Every structure is written in C-alpha cells, then in structure tokens.
Amino acid sequence: MPKAKSAPKAAPATKAAAAKPVMAKTVAPKVAAGEELVFTRPASLADRATHYCPGCHHGIAHRMVAELLDEMDLAGRTVAASSIGCSVFLYNYIQVDTVESPHGRAPAVATGIKRARPDTFVFSYQGDGDLASIGMAEIMHAANRGERLTVVFVNNTVYGMTGGQMAPTTLIGQKTTTCPGGRCKDREGSPIRMAEIIAQLGGTAFCARGSLDSVKNIRQAKKYMRQAFEAQTRGLGFGFVELLSGCPTNWRLSPVAANKRITEEMIPYFPLGVYKELEGDATCGSLVSTGAMAGGAAGESK
Amino acid sequence: MAGKNERIFVKGNEAIAMGALDAGCRCFFGYPITPQNDIPEFMSKAMPEVGGEFVQAESELAAANMLLGAGACGVRAMTSSSSPGMSLKQEAISYMAGSEIPGVIVNMNRGGPGLGDIGPSQGDYFQSTRGGGHGDYRLLVLAPSSAQEAYDMTHKAFDLAYAFRSPVLILGDAIIGQMKEPIVRRAATLADPAEGKEWRLEGTAAGLKANQKPRAHRIIKSLFLMDGELAGQNMKLQAKYDAWKDLVEFETFEVKDAELVVVAFGSIGRIAKNAVRVLRKQGKKVGLFRPKTLYPFPEKALAKLAREGKRFLTIEHNLGQMVEDVRLSVRRDADSELFCVYPGNMPSPDDFVAPILRALGRK
Numbered sequence: 001m002p003k004a005k006s007a008p009k010a011a012p013a014t015k016a017a018a019a020k021p022v023m024a025k026t027v028a029p030k031v032a033a034g035e036e037l038v039f040t041r042p043a044s045l046a047d048r049a050t051h052y053c054p055g056c057h058h059g060i061a062h063r064m065v066a067e068l069l070d071e072m073d074l075a076g077r078t079v080a081a082s083s084i085g086c087s088v089f090l091y092n093y094i095q096v097d098t099v100e101s102p103h104g105r106a107p108a109v110a111t112g113i114k115r116a117r118p119d120t121f122v123f124s125y126q127g128d129g130d131l132a133s134i135g136m137a138e139i140m141h142a143a144n145r146g147e148r149l150t151v152v153f154v155n156n157t158v159y160g161m162t163g164g165q166m167a168p169t170t171l172i173g174q175k176t177t178t179c180p181g182g183r184c185k186d187r188e189g190s191p192i193r194m195a196e197i198i199a200q201l202g203g204t205a206f207c208a209r210g211s212l213d214s215v216k217n218i219r220q221a222k223k224y225m226r227q228a229f230e231a232q233t234r235g236l237g238f239g240f241v242e243l244l245s246g247c248p249t250n251w252r253l254s255p256v257a258a259n260k261r262i263t264e265e266m267i268p269y270f271p272l273g274v275y276k277e278l279e280g281d282a283t284c285g286s287l288v289s290t291g292a293m294a295g296g297a298a299g300e301s302k
Numbered sequence: 303m304a305g306k307n308e309r310i311f312v313k314g315n316e317a318i319a320m321g322a323l324d325a326g327c328r329c330f331f332g333y334p335i336t337p338q339n340d341i342p343e344f345m346s347k348a349m350p351e352v353g354g355e356f357v358q359a360e361s362e363l364a365a366a367n368m369l370l371g372a373g374a375c376g377v378r379a380m381t382s383s384s385s386p387g388m389s390l391k392q393e394a395i396s397y398m399a400g401s402e403i404p405g406v407i408v409n410m411n412r413g414g415p416g417l418g419d420i421g422p423s424q425g426d427y428f429q430s431t432r433g434g435g436h437g438d439y440r441l442l443v444l445a446p447s448s449a450q451e452a453y454d455m456t457h458k459a460f461d462l463a464y465a466f467r468s469p470v471l472i473l474g475d476a477i478i479g480q481m482k483e484p485i486v487r488r489a490a491t492l493a494d495p496a497e498g499k500e501w502r503l504e505g506t507a508a509g510l511k512a513n514q515k516p517r518a519h520r521i522i523k524s525l526f527l528m529d530g531e532l533a534g535q536n537m538k539l540q541a542k543y544d545a546w547k548d549l550v551e552f553e554t555f556e557v558k559d560a561e562l563v564v565v566a567f568g569s570i571g572r573i574a575k576n577a578v579r580v581l582r583k584q585g586k587k588v589g590l591f592r593p594k595t596l597y598p599f600p601e602k603a604l605a606k607l608a609r610e611g612k613r614f615l616t617i618e619h620n621l622g623q624m625v626e627d628v629r630l631s632v633r634r635d636a637d638s639e640l641f642c643v644y645p646g647n648m649p650s651p652d653d654f655v656a657p658i659l660r661a662l663g664r665k
Contacts, residue, residue, distance in 0.1 A: 075516075076505050076510070077510075078505055098523075101367065102367060102397050105363065108363070111357065112371025112379070121503050137360050292373060302527075
C-alpha cells in the first residue's frame with residue numbers, strides 16, 4: 001500500500017509513471033511488399049476473435065477505451081472493474097489489470113480499488129441492466145461521493161447476455177422477452193435517463209451522452225470519453241460517459257437497421273451532449289477525511 | 303495509543319478495530335448497524351490518521367464490494383456488520399471466495415431471523431461456517447470470547463486472509479462487542495509491501511524500472527465457463543480448505559478427568575467456563591471445550607475425547623446449530639445433548655449449572 005507509511009495524501013508521481021515503460025502505441029502486423037497499413041489495433045486491445053454478435057457496438061466501445069488508455073499513457077497503471085452482462089469478458093479484450101464485480105457493484109468495487117491504490121487509473125464498464133437497475137445505488141453514491149473513477153455506461157435498452165429482457169432503459173413500446181406486448185409506461189415505468197441523473201450529483205465532474213450509431217457520433221463519443229477520463233486524471237471528480245449502442249440480436253434487427261433505430265428512436269429520447277462539465281482544478285478534498293472534520297488541514301486535495 | 307504492555311480498557315468492538323489497525327489495515331468500509339457501530343466510528347478517525355481510507359458505504363452490499371476491490375489490490379482492508387447486514391454482504395463474500403480475494407469481515411451477531419433484536423446471539427453459526435453466500439466455499443471463522451481475543455484474532459485474521467487469499471470472518475456477538483474489559487495492544491505493524499505482489503492488481507507497469515516492459519495483465523475473477531474450468535477452480539479451493547485443518551484452535555478446561563464435556567464457543571463458551579468452575583468446586587467431573595476456530599471445526603480433538611468415553615453437552619445462543627458439528631465429530635463413540643439460550647437473554651454461569659448437572663446425571 002503506497003500510503004501505509006504516512007505518506008503525503010497527494011501522490012502525484014507514481015513509480016509506474018516515472019518509469020516510462022516501453023510500450024508501442026499500436027501493434028503493427030507484418031505488411032507484404034507493396035501493401036500499406038492504414039488501420040491498426042491499439043496496443044491495449046487483445047488480438048483475438050470477438051465473442052460479441054455481428055453488429056454489436058461493444059467492440060467499438062472497447063476499442064475506444066483501449067485507444068484512450070494508450071493515447072493518455074494510462075494502460076500501465078489502470079485497474080478496471082468489469083461488470084455482469086455481455087461485457088463481463090471485457091478483460092479478454094482490454095489488456096489491463098481487471099477484477100470482476102458482482103452484478104451492479106462495479107462502482108463500489110472501483111471505489112475500493114481507487115481508495116486502496118489512489119495512484120491507479122480506475123474505470124468500470126457497465127451495461128444498462130447492471131448500472132441502471134441492480135446497480136442504481138452503487139452508481140449514484142460513487143458519483144455523489146465524487147470518487148475519482150470513470151464509468152463507461154453502454155446503453156442498448158436490453159439485457160443482452162440473458163437473451164433480451166426488458167431493461168430500465170427499454171423504450172416505451174419496445175418489445176422484449178419480458179415485455180412481449182411492448183413496454184408500457186403505466187405498468188413498467190419510463191426508461192431511465194442516466195446521464196441526466198448523474199449530472200445532478202455533486203461529485204460528478206464530467207457527464208455526457210454519446211452514441212455509436214454513426215462515424216460522426218463515434219468521434220464525438222470518443223471526445224466525451226476522453227473528458228470522462230480526464231475528470232479522473234485531473235482529480236476533478238467522477239467521470240461518466242453514456243454510449244447509446246445497438247444490440248441487433250436482441251432487437252431482432254439487422255446491424256444497419258439497429259443503427260437506424262438508435263438514430264431515429266433512441267437519440268430523441270436520450271439526447272446527446274454534455275450534461276455536466278466541471279472546470280478548473282481539484283479544490284475540495286472530498287475523498288479525504290483528514291480534513292476539517294478531524295481537526296487537520298482542511299481542503300487537502302487529492 | 304497505549305505504551306508497551308500497557309493495559310487499556312476498551313469495548314470488544316474497539317478491540318477489533320485496534321487489532322485491525324495494528325495489523326496494518328489501511329482501508330475500512332462500513333455501514334451503521336447495532337451492535338457493531340463502535341468499529342466504523344473508531345475507524346473513521348483511525349484510518350485517516352495513518353494515511354488510510356474510511357468509507358461509509360451506501361449499503362452493506364456496497365461496503366463488502368469495496369472490500370472486494372481493495373482486497374484485489376492487495377491492500378489490507380476490513381468491513382464489519384451485524385446479522386441483517388451480513389446477509390447483504392454474502393454476495394461479495396461469495397465472489398471473494400471464488401476469485402480468491404483476501405479481506406477481513408466482522409460479524410457482531412445479533413438476534414434473528416429478519417430484523418430480530420439487537421441483543422447477543424449465535425444464530426449466524428450456520429451462515430458463518432457453511433460459507434454463507436451461494437456456491438461451494440468456506441470461510442475461515444474465528445470466534446473470540448473476550449476483548450483480548452477479539453484484538454488478537456482480528457490481528458491474526460489479516461495474516462491468514464493474505465496467506466490463503468481468502469476472506470476471513472470474525473464471529474462475535476453483542477456481548478463481546480459491547481463489553482468493556484482490559485486488553486494489551488501489540489506494536490503496530492505495517493503490511494509487508496510485497497504482500498500479494500504475485501497476484502495483486504496495481505497496473506501492469508507498477509514498480510517497473512526504466513526500459514522494463516509491462517507484465518501481462520492480471521484478471522481476478524470467479525467466472526469459469528469452459529468445460530472443467532470451474533471444477534478445477536473449486537478443487538483448488540477445496541485443497542486450500544483442507545490445508546486449513548492445521549489452523550484449528552480450541553481451548554480446553556478441566557477436561558482430563560471430566561465425565562461430561564461442555565462444548566460452547568464465543569461469549570457463551572466463556573460463561574460456560576465459569577459454570578464449570580462452579581461445578582468443579584462442588585467436585586463434579588465436568589470440563590469445557592471451546593472451539594476458537596469454528597471453521598475449521600476441531601473435530602479431531604472432540605472425536606478423541608469421545609473415544610475416551612466422555613459425554614457431551616453443547617450450549618449455544620441459538621436453537622441448535624453448532625451441536626450438529628459436535629455430533630458429527632463425536633458420532634462414532636458418543637452423542638451430544640443440547641442446551642439452548644433463547645434470544646433476548648444474557649445468561650449467567652448460574653443459568654448453566656442446572657442443565658450441566660442434568661446432563662451429568664443422565665447416563
């Protein structure tokens with residue numbers, strides 16, 4: 001434990017960061033003479049076949065995370081909390097230290113990681129069932145405490161892994177295996193808009209909703225994700241990025257039609273954009289309990 | 303902090319918190335519930351003082367999962383609760399057992415089921431010794447009978463948790479937690495910085511020298527879907543549990559020439575000891591056997607006593623849970639009678655004298 005020997009609270013330069021480990025930013029496969037390599041794989045992304053369905057957007061979201069881990073030189077000091085759902089196998093693709101969390105608890109597990117090792121970069125990657133249903137308490141309180149974490153929230157409006165049951169984000173009228181007549185507002189309630197909720201909480205430093213339905217939106221989503229990462233690396237607070245994603249298999253749509261559904265049905269209900277963006281440097285030692293309450297120096301930053 | 307060998311007067315709950323602190327615990331995740339509140343209250347002050355972290359979690363679920371996260375990083379961490387809260391912690395405890403994450407969990411047992419009462423109880427014996435959550439696993443379970451033992455066992459629990467990469471449970475009750483008595487603290491120690499370095503999560507480039515390549519990424523998980531994978535993992539866990547048999551601890555008192563051995567643990571074990579003292583003064587051949595580890599259970603030692611022809615009376619603060627383990631242990635040569643202490647009662651040694659005499663008189 002880095003802080004065991006009454007080390008100062010702020011641990012800016014870690015050994016890991018100082019060591020500047022050798023790491024290629026991308027992996028360049030061999031190219032035959034006369035051929036030009038125009039697209040490569042981020043070093044943090046594993047070279048393996050995907051288990052995701054054709055047209056699934058997890059692959060895009062995974063790549064986006066891996067690209068940012070590499071671009072921001074974070075991979076070597078990252079610990080991830082994977083969740084339950086299709087993305088439970090996150091650790092098979094993103095090559096960073098990872099612990100598997102129980103369903104919905106990734107923000108609590110990530111809190112434990114970050115408190116134990118404050119010099120690590122910590123993110124969770126959660127679906128809508130995991131985060132917005134069973135894990136509602138954990139996500140709300142991690143955000144409210146202002147944990148220096150980044151949460152990647154993949155919203156595809158269904159429980160994918162278990163076969164397409166109704167999720168808290170399932171749209172009104174959308175048919176799933178557990179609302180076969182279509183989601184009814186009076187019976188099952190309205191789809192929950194998480195980005196709007198998280199933005200209301202005091203500890204949230206950055207909160208945005210992007211979409212993976214088009215190249216333009218993917219580029220924008222990556223910018224949001226970068227800002228959600230930076231909320232943590234700059235010590236500002238909790239970073240949250242919601243990604244509207246397709247699940248062609250459980251939507252019973254072709255990948256192209258699934259993208260169209262995101263554009264025409266999901267985005268109008270889940271508007272894209274930045275919901276909260278805290279500027280400036282960390283000013284409040286909200287994670288530090290040695291401050292005013294204990295009679296010590298208040299406002300210690302971390 | 304008290305000086306060397308200085309006796310200090312503390313509650314059992316505080317002794318537990320001190321034991322954790324002195325063993326190098328640096329993260330504590332709590333949630334209020336009676337009768338364990340002194341532990342998080344102590345830790346909320348103590349953790350920041352040593353550069354550690356205290357979090358009052360949003361629920362016992364979250365607190366236990368925070369423990370899971372900190373434990374996966376190889377940092378000495380603890381959570382505490384009482385019976386209703388322990389039901390909620392079982393989710394994370396099962397995951398910790400399955401993915402071999404160390405951590406210390408304290409249960410200051412109160413009456414149940416349901417909301418029960420806030421008085422002492424040993425009604426969580428089954429939950430504690432049978433794993434508690436879903437799946438095929440066990441916990442190391444230590445049962446203190448005094449504030450000093452609460453301190454010592456909590457201290458030891460951290461070493462055991464990390465030696466075996468397993469959650470370790472301290473099972474006390476409202477008597478142990480709320481009673482004030484003297485303890486002697488040891489010199490505070492820090493966890494070995496290398497503890498868990500073969501498996502802990504800290505980033506693939508942690509501790510690298512310049513020009514060293516990051517190591518392969520580590521995955522701590524309990525999901526094993528491939529054919530035979532889970533069987534392999536569970537066999538590995540079982541081998542660990544088998545190795546725990548060497549850790550068995552128990553106290554015996556006046557058993558050598560005893561005709562009847564009273565078996566009791568924790569606070570009830572201590573009260574029963576005084577009943578045995580009273581009866582010995584009257585020349586009655588009775589003794590006490592007090593398991594200090596509830597899992598592993600001291601079955602061999604009890605079986606040996608049974609072979610010697612002794613008879614048994616189990617006394618516990620529930621309607622009969624440990625008695626099943628006692629009966630299994632002595633089954634070849636003996637049986638065990640049972641005397642139950644009901645919820646809401648804090649028994650005195652005198653309460654045990656008559657039932658012990660009754661059992662002694664029956665042949």
